[in-house]
Amino acid sequence: MKRHVNLSILNGITKDEFTSKIYPKREPVILRGLDLGPCTTRWTVPYLTQAGGSYEVKVHVSSVCEMDFINKNFLYRSLPFNEFVQRASEQHHKDFFIDATEKYYLRALGHDPRKDVANISVHFPGLAGDISIPEFFEPSQFFSSVFRIASKGAQIWTHYDVMDNLLIQVTGRKKVVLFPPTDVDFLYMSGDKSRILNVDSPDLEKFPKFVHAQRFEGTLEPGDVLFIPALWFHNMTYLDFGVAVNVFWRHMEARLYDSKDPYGNKDPVPAQRASQIVDRALKALEEMPSEYQDFYARRLCDRIRAKAFTQEDK
Ligand code: AKG
Secondary structure, eight states: OOOOEEOOEEESOOHHHIIIIIGGGOOOEEEESOOOOTHHHHOOHHHHHHHSTTOEEEEEEESSSBOOTTTTOSEEEEEEHHHHHHHHTOSSOSSOSSOTTOEEEEEOOOSSTTTOOOOHHHHOHHHHTTOOOOOOSOGGGEEEEEEEEEOTTOEEEEEOOSSEEEEEEEESOEEEEEEOGGGGGGSOEETTEESOOOSSSOOTTTOGGGGGOOOEEEEEOTTOEEEEOTTOEEEEEESSSEEEEEEEEOOSOGGGSOTTOTTSOSOOHHHHHHHHHHHHHHHHHTTSOHHHHHHHHHHHHHHHHHHHOOSOOO
């Protein structure tokens, strides 16, 4: 098992310090003591249910804490925002879909989830004015602002996104575990999600290479902001009922991002193109007997490794 790294906690960082010292390292850090506006004191459950209104939200509902996106161990259900907040803040429910202790998770979406991007100013105008988003990137780079609200205990599957991200933890504590992009070989990926849900006690018979992954870990307190650089894997556990807003922004040229990606997690256009080329290469290799296939596949891997791996293995 590699050494665990405790995430650094940096106090009262200015925009200049973030952009010149922190951001270029492209490692996650916890930023504490930023001015986030009145949301940190105002966003109680009664206030959210009243000011957030009854905008219909689609939420994940699960009978277990560990939500599994690959095997879909949850239901999608729609609820008015105010009712969702009420239910997610309670441990026992009078009204429920599965059982009285079910867990809820909201990852806010746009009006049309296939096309529209989540934006709290558009979808939650009664709440958007309460939060000041740290101005750590240019306004033109802004992509989305996403409500993340869940029941105490909910654990969100390990995944990566393709955009840089500030996760603003407004209320409730959250355990955050991250892995660097260079550890992708140890995370047993299915698309942009890892098959390893339980990052604390994984099944090492099934996932033996996981021991080589380097874990970065921390606890977000209310008012903390976690910088999650693009491609860093993250797994979150809600230690309390929690309300967060995360902001994605584009740090590469706009043309490199998939224009039909409301979630900010579709692979960049050149990566998609490269993946299609690999599909064709694999088809071509299949035309040969297996020992030739194996030999030329290894030679291709070697070329890719020599030419395109730019990061040192840690
Ligand atoms: C993200 O900000 O990309 C997350 O996945 C956060 C998940 C959460 O905190 O609920």
